[in-house]
Amino acid sequence: MATKIRLQRFGKKGKPFFHVVVADSRSPRDGKFIERLGSYNPNTNPATIEINFEKALDWVNKGAEPTDTCRAILSYKGVLYKKHLEGGVKKGALTEEQAATKFAEWLSSKGEKIEGKKDNLVKSKDEAKQIALAAESKKNADRAAALAIKNAPVAEEVVEEEAVEEAPEAETTAAVEETPADEASAEEKA
Known part of the structure; x- marks a missing residue:
């Protein structure tokens, strides 16, 4: 089963609010998901992002592919940088x-x-x-x-x-x- 880390849309028209979820890539956007990792609110300035760091890192390490927007969110929060550093530790560089x-x-x-x-x-x-x-x-x-x-x-x-x-x-x-x-x-x- 191919898993994706993606956004699930909530909120009213013109005021979107998103949940960051791990879902099967075949399920619909707002449909069934495996686990909720956090939320993203682009209506505030700067955008409000709440992510469970450990769960997100675990799913990225398991091979869940983030969408482009989720990749930017995870990068902003440091999940992808942490994964990069862990890869360096495994290889013996750090x-x-x-x-x-x-x-x-x-x-x-x-x-x-x-x-x-x-x-x-x-x-x-x-x-x-x-x-x-x-x-x-x-x-x-x-x-x-x-x-x-x-x-x-x-x-x-x-x-x-x-x-x-x-x-x-x-x-x-x-x-x-x-x-x-x-x-x-x-x-x-x-």
């Missing part, structure tokens, strides 16, 4: 202690990378909030200034509007008076 120290170093560096990514995400989210807050306060200040201009000098605006209304009437009268004179001068020239 000792158990050297393999254990290499794996511990890898785990600590991986943990630092993940924490760094989480910190960067939190920092960028805080910066986005600060930018949005500054833009909102500027917009509120502009609104307040416009409202103050609109409401404060109400009496002065009325006086200015009356003066502006009288001035165009005077200009129109002057323009009307000039027009007949221009016509008379044009007739004299002709």
